[in-house]
Amino acid sequence: MTSKPVPAAMHPREFVAFIAAVMAVNALGVDLMLPALADIGRELAISDANHRQWIITVYMVGFGAGQLVYGPLADRFGRKPILVGTLIGFVAASVFAASSATFPALLGARLLQGLMSASTRVLAVAIVRDGASGRKMARTMSVAQMIFFVVPILAPTLGQALLAFGPWRFIFYALGAFAAVVLAWTLVRLPETLPVARRVPISLIALRQSYWLTLTNRFSIGYALAASLTFGGIIAFVSSSQQIFVDEFGAGAQFTWLFAICAGAMGLAAFANSRLVEKLGTRMISQSALLALIGLSIVHVLVIYAGLETLTSFTILQALSMTSIGLCGSNFGSMAMEPVGHIAGTASSVQGFITSIGAVLVGSAIGQAYAGTTLPLAVGYLCIGMAVLAIVYVIEGGLLFHARETQAKS
Template identity: 75%
Template structure:
């Protein structure tokens, strides 16, 4: 990788990749950093039930989904940097609000606001890379950024546990705000504007309506967005209930961060494997194989639970393999959803992101709130996700599977 020449003057490619990974990490830390603190938060804020603590995770993802609707048009009109600076400042403020919350309701409000502000990181990361690179170069830059990004879910709970060792749970939210403040300062000083003024588009209600209509009336766009939302819902269900399963059910409190990291690592490995195979095998073959594998794993897992032989290690094996399958599905579903609407990519990305995040919150919450002290709800939920996503794929593809087809625009 050479520092010059670059399509983002004043910033070498290595720094640009690191910057993209950093803004993506703001969102990842917002989800995973506080997982070890959920019991302490529940105790101090007198949360009625253990399952209710899961709303601390899902409230954030709900806000994340809502926010994605607005940032695409704003960034196309005003440029990437101003929108990023404002939303990072908003994330810092929301983190301080969360750290000072005296009630559970106030904390949930702060989490929704954090999610709304962090939604810009997803929209703008893709937009800034797209502004600067195309084709294989764009894929390479995004892959490098994602490789760094995958480390965050693995390390975040351990960092959260370390913060708890030196202070109360509120330190975690101050740390979130502090990290966002560092990225904000870095952006202010070093980040060039990647969207030239000549390429900025005014916000037109007519063009927005047309773009929304194109996105929402194309069966590939909507169908694969819903399929992606189901697999994302599986991730939310695991993340929101992981602390209860590992600590309360299996008594693995001291190993929680390591066990969580192992599951996150399996999904990261799947994403890396997908990046190596997708050009050769295609998005449909990989994602549909992942769905069938997820269904088969869930059936076997239910058999193990029903036989009364489920333990920590059997759960770890099935959870890691299920996360691998989900990792092979989600990114490919997202890519296929964008295939027919690439000419309105900014708005389409926002709409699809909204669908994916909000439906995933509903799915993940339904599974998480069904937690009853066993792994039954998660295994049943994963089976339902696999079967439902497969049904959507069959509908979208006209009953054909494992065939590469280019949808008409």
């Protein structure tokens, strides 16, 4: 059974913009407060600069853990009511964060924010998958991610602007306000995309079957693991970017636009992918990008060991690496979802949990290794690239750059 690729109440362009806005709730939750980390550290007496990274990491832990819950709920009750309820929760968590008086209280609020925003990842994928699959799904997700990636470009600048008008707490009020706008959009414009006939009752037997199918299909679990490693590279950069640009290179005044260059590279990658994926296929693009990431990481490590690392070299190599990661991300996600589309909600939640928690572990390990040099980030990216290459090699049965696709071009 197939359905229209776009909900009946929405124009295709509005649908893509809506999916991007839903995804942006999480992106803003991660990136908007980056310029404020130093201010938060001073006001809440965070003595170790690396501990400021937990403001990002704890959020991602909640984001990963929450995804296990929302998939089964969305498959049982539909997409819209779950999205509405969690957006309300995100608004409340943002208010709690803004009123936090201690570092532990802020971390608790951030954990709650992550738990609520977890639905945005699960439901964005499930809503798209309700009406599209294969390369068409990859194209839709790429266009949405192209818009979505504009958020990290603008978020630090927006955060800096908010700091010009008030304390860091304004940033969390802004997060709540944006989520409220998406909530209103959902209530007014989004129809339910999961027909009653396709809903799955919540039962231990059904969950066990869905989890088992998701975890035992080599494409589903393999590409989810691959996505977790590449996503870990993003978290490592985001969590340590303020320290690298400001503390190591002394580029505090240029931080927002230097960060935007690196994030913008991912946006350009998503745009290119949306134009090329139906012609070249998800495997050709993602595997080429993966080899590029490995090559760039080797060059970066050699530059650092030669004592030639500068702000310029780091920005260029990081932007190119983020381009490679951007070309891997949406394609890995689409390939992971393809064989389990008939249980899209639950499968998306399991894959999202694996991707997010794995990314937190990888990104935190790299970020906490920061000690005044970019070497841990460069070496971390090289290890990520080699590990993902091994995973892809196993998934594809020892074949790379072959023409097989799980879905015909049409």
